[in-house]
Amino acid sequence: MPTPAIEVRGLRKAYGAKTVLAGLDLTVPAGTVYALLGPNGAGKTTTVHILSTLLRADAGQLRVAGHDPAADPDAVRAAIGLTGQFSAVDGYLTARENLALMADLNHLDRREGRRRVTELLARFDLTEAADKPVVTYSGGMRRRLDLAMTLVGDPRVVFLDEPTTGLDPRSRRTMWDSIRELVAGGVTILLTTQYLEEADQLADRVAVLDHGRIVAEGTPAELKRLIPGGHIRLRFAALAELESAARALGPVTRDDDALTLQVPSDGGVRSLREVLDRLDGAAVEVAELTVHTPDLDDVFLTLTGRPDAAALEGANPR
Known part of the structure; x- marks a missing residue:
């Protein structure tokens, strides 16, 4: 069997008396999209921050691109890209300058850096605006630039933490197309989102996270079949x-x-x-x-917001 891009066993994290992750297990095959769904405070962003070396876990066995984030964080950072919830671009620089900065941080030589910047500007339809200050960009343009900056180092694993929050429907679908292109090229995506349609459109597998635990996991179709x-x-x-x-x-x-x-x-x-x-x-x-099945909204509400959620946990397709 191919080595999974991400493996998590027994992941735990607490802040004082508050437990954020209570023994998380998940496996993400290489070249797939894995979506983490959950309400605010479920532990989605904490999971991403631990896997991307921004936080240390309290307990658990972790592998990202074959490396332990705690024991070998530099190897993990060399293999991943991260697009956080909030844009990390510098509004006073141009798109070209933002990307060139990332090329320098990734230790690309000048010629390779210029080539990579030009390629990413074209790929994300930013060439015409490349030399304008980012402060003049729309929200969708900023988010595309944010993703382009994540890809400067040609990562094998990309973490996208609610990447389309606040975008209009057209910009959201443009971002979805970019994600699909990445996966078609062999990149692995771990996506956190509160947009159920987004997970349905993009994810090969979905995990529903609630109170620091995965209460159900499977393909979107499998999860829908859990709900009467x-x-x-x-x-x-x-x-x-x-x-x-x-x-x-x-x-x-x-x-x-x-x-x-x-x-x-x-x-x-x-x-x-x-x-x-x-x-x-x-x-x-x-x-x-015609065949009618519940959608992921029904799954989400049932598993995270109704008294019978525990009963459905036993029907987990895993």
């Missing part, structure tokens, strides 16, 4: 077909006026195949079929 309320909606051309389908399928919710049935389902292929096999066995034709 999914169903298959069937529409028929005539009432006779609806009646036959209802007899074949057992307990369903029916709407005779709309000629529809709702069949409880987890949204998976197996349950869909079972429904279709029963309809085929009864020789019933379906005019229209």
Whole structure:
């Protein structure tokens, strides 16, 4: 098996009597996007700061790009990039000057530094504004520059801590495209976000963090199947077909006026195949079929804000 880009076992961190991380376990395969979801105070940013060597853990076994952040922080820093919650650009410098500064900090020689700066300006659509003070930039332009600065050292692992907070929908989608390009090039992304659509769009796997623990982890589709309320909606051309389908399928919710049935389902292929096999066995034709599953908003609210969260923890797809 390939070595994971990030491995965390039993990560703990407390500030005095307040426990922020209470035994965190996670594994991030190389070349994937892993999203950490959680309410404010869940421990997302603390996790990122520990993995990126900005904080020391109280306990736990950690590996980032094969290195221990505590024992070999320089090796970790050489392999990673970090885009924090707040822009780290200097507003009084131009984009070109900000990137050149990062090239110097990454010990690139002058020729390689200029080449890398020009490449990143073009990649993030900042060439026309490259020599204007960053203080004149829009929020989306600043965030693109922030990410470009993170990539000057060509990192293998990138931490993005709520990278699109405050951006308008167009700028957010532009940032998503940039993230997808990075992953297509083999970069590993650990993303923290409170935008559920962002995790759904980008993440290969999602962990829901609450009170310093991961309460559920899996693909977005797996997490959605944890939450009740999914169903298959069937529409028929005539009432006779609806009646036959209802007899074949057992307990369903029916709407005779709309000629529809709702069949409880987890949204998976197996349950869909079972429904279709029963309809085929009864020789019933379906005019229209749609699958409805809970979204990540439902997952987030159920796991972090309702009394039955503990019950769902036992159904963790891990």
